[in-house]
Amino acid sequence: MSLKFPLSKLTHGLAVAALIGGTAVSTNVAAEKVRWQVPLAFPSHLIGLTTPVKHLTENLKAISGGDVELRYYEPGELIPAFEIMDAVSTGKYPAGYTWVGYDQGTIPALPLYSGAPFNMEPPAYLAWYYEGEGKELLEEIYDKRNIHPMLCSIIGPEGAGWFAKPIEGLDDFDGLRIRFAGIGGKVLEELGASVTMLPAGELYQALERGTIDATEFSQPAIDKMLGLDQIIKNYIMPGWHQTLTTSHLLVNKDVWNKLEPQSRALIEMGCESATLKGFAQSEYAQPTALREYEEEGVNAQTLPEPVLRELEDATNKVLDDIASEDEMFKRVLTSQRDFMKHHSIWHSKGYLPRDFYEYD
Incomplete structure (x- = not known):
């Protein structure tokens, strides 16, 4: 889903009135200011792999009227790419955007989420992740690391x-x-x-x-x-x-739990939107590259x-x-x-x- 709609012009605290069954409902788009530094595991220009983080940050800022700002940093600018999980877990940084398979030495199950051999194609994976057991199991895995994980990008098969x-x-x-x-x-x-x-x-x-x-x-x-x-x-x-590759937004769980429900919902929806956007960008780019x-x-x-x-x-x-x-x-x-x-x-x-x- 896209987050680009007129609500992007709202500022903090502005109420939106809607009539539902004749009842006026007032809703704040954002109830707090979020300012996160987000280290990346890959350069931000890689199509479908990290370009979704640009979509995520721009749309969160727009729909929240500037209240939710995620500022991302290139690999090595803050920390090395392979250190993102530990930095988020300890609270050194509130969030990080990474390929979770880098941490297979610590958590063997993670490559099954980042892209495994002879596994599902993206449509089936999304069904398993969102409607099956995938999301719940991943959250259980990261709970021990004090991290809330969100799928934030998916692309199709790599070259071998x-x-x-x-x-x-x-x-x-x-x-x-x-x-x-x-x-x-x-x-x-x-x-x-x-x-x-x-x-x-x-x-x-x-x-x-x-x-x-x-x-x-x-x-x-x-x-x-x-x-x-x-x-x-x-x-x-x-x-x-x-058969697919994913990237995830990892958020320190203490930071995540302190957010207002509106902010958490915005970020979750933002990652879902970024996942769709990144997949479309990726599928569009591959045939041109092969030719x-x-x-x-x-x-x-x-x-x-x-x-x-x-x-x-x-x-x-x-x-x-x-x-x-x-x-x-x-x-x-x-x-x-x-x-x-x-x-x-x-x-x-x-x-x-x-x-x-x-x-x-």
Whole structure:
């Protein structure tokens, strides 16, 4: 939903009169002033990944008449990208906007929320998150960290990475030095790759200097913004390791609980609006980026189905191993698998097959 409507001209304390069933109802759009510093995990210009935070901040300021202001800061400007959760948890900053998978070492279940291998596509994920158990389980996870989490962005599948040579089989991953995130990284480790984690701003240099042999980061349009296609010309698809990517607004729970109900509702609605806006921006940008890759001679390889099936088998083993060691991971994974099985009758019968759409 969009928050851009005439209420943006209201100032603090202005009452809106509405007749409901003949009764006049007066409502304050905002009842307090909110001023938050919000560190980002990614540069703010990355389409669909962080651009929703601009939509969020602009609309919250407009609809509240300037009472709710979230000022965001680029990665490293306040704190390093990987430190956002701890900074919000301790109250060093009231909120942060991040990819929660960065904290998988502390909370193993988080990559199931940030984007997991062979998982749901965005429409099904949103159904599971908002109408199923997803939101409730995530709030339970973060409750122990004194954090209130809000889904604030979702985009579709990533590319599976940039490789010096095409991938023809699982043996091609053996020995690779690769930047790979989330559970997909653990799968590649099982296949013999040396996996490292680097933030977006360090990827170009790492490839250029040969510190890593290959990398994945995000979708075609975002990878293009980072210049990855300038160094490597083999682009592997589809994003088996992340069928979607989310970003979340994490708010210190003490700060959140002190807000008036009106302010909390505005921020929740703002994140829902930002999620929709970011998804639209992302879907609009990807085909343009892929067609530009073609013109530049980038080889956008689609992995053969037998390779994808083998990756799926390896992924399920990794997922089951993690589930056997962490109870919350098991609860979230079971919930997702149950919903995917339930949803499959609609997904398989209600939508046109992939090959119905012609590509030329």
